[in-house]
Amino acid sequence: MKESLREEKPADIRELEEAKRKRDSTNTTVTVMDSLYREDQFYIGLTYNLLQKRPDGVSQNSFSTGLHIGFLRDMPLNERRNLAIAVGLGYSMNDFRQNIKITRTDGISNYQVIDEDEINFDKNKFALHFVDLPIELRWRTSTMQSHRFWRIYTGFKLSYLFLNKSKYMDGNEAVRLFNNSDFNKLQYGAYIAFGYNTWNFHAYYGLNSLMKSEAKIEGKSMDMNTLNIGLMFYIL
CATH class of the missing domain: 1.20.5 (Single alpha-helices involved in coiled-coils or other helix-helix interfaces)
Structure with missing residues (x-):
């Protein structure tokens, strides 16, 4: 005891x-x-799409929009985990409303600039659907305890066009075309996203032409590329 x-x-x-x-x-x-600890694994973006290097007489009308969603594997590079690279897979749809009328005769696509002072059309657009492969370098001020932080992400995106659609409509005519072979299947460009917490500015610049050299208006190739600007939202 x-x-x-x-x-x-x-x-x-x-x-x-x-x-x-x-x-x-x-x-x-x-x-x-x-x-x-990893950051920003999923993303969703909304953009306004601008056609660059447009042929003479070509203009955009209404609001051309883009939707971008996907997954990025965040791979921190340092002990603090505020510097990382990310590789991902995504989907994007880019809509372009403009005055290029696309028709098809005997399997050959034809292109015509519509004079909007003479022809009042209801709708004219083409939509491009891509599988995206982004790779980016990331810097941020995040910590394990806080999800409110500054970020700057920049990278390169390779995109494969798996579906394209064009539509023209006026009071007398309706033309719908699918899988126009004059669009380049492979697109690539550089992008940047930066911001704080929820709100992040996003910009993408295409480095090659949307269309092949065979696509011509009045004998000249349409060497147009795209600039997409908008907002990007990230989710863990």
């Missing part, structure tokens, strides 16, 4: 040991979480 009492630890020592065990447990948990 006396020996048992001598071996029993005072209450204050037991409390100190219990507090130390809790601290050790907390430190272990933080270390494990930090080793798995």
Whole structure:
């Protein structure tokens, strides 16, 4: 009995040991979480699309929009985990409303600039659907505890065109075409996204032409590329 009492630890020592065990447990948990810490795995973007290097007489009308969604694998490069690279897979749809009328005769696509002062059409657009492969370099001020931070992401995107559609409509005529082979299947360009927390400015500039050299208006190739500007939203 006396020996048992001598071996029993005072209450204050037991409390100190219990507090130390809790601290050790907390430190272990933080270390494990930090080793798995990644940022901005999913994205969704909305853009306004501008055609660059348009042929004479070609203009855009209404509002040309883009939708961009996908997944990026975040791979931190340093111990602080605020510098990373990311590689991903995504889908994008880019809509262009303009005054190029596209028709097809005997399997050959024809292009005509519509004089909007003479012809009042209801709708004229082409829409491009892509599978995207982005790769980017990331800098941010994030921490494991906070998801409100500044970011600058910049990179290169390779896109494969798997579907294109064009539509022209006026009071007397309706023309719908699918999978026009004059559009380049492979698109590539550079982009940047920067901002704070939810709101991030996004810009993409296409480095090659949307259309092949065979696509011509009045004998001249349409060497148009695209500039997309808008907002990008990131989700863990």
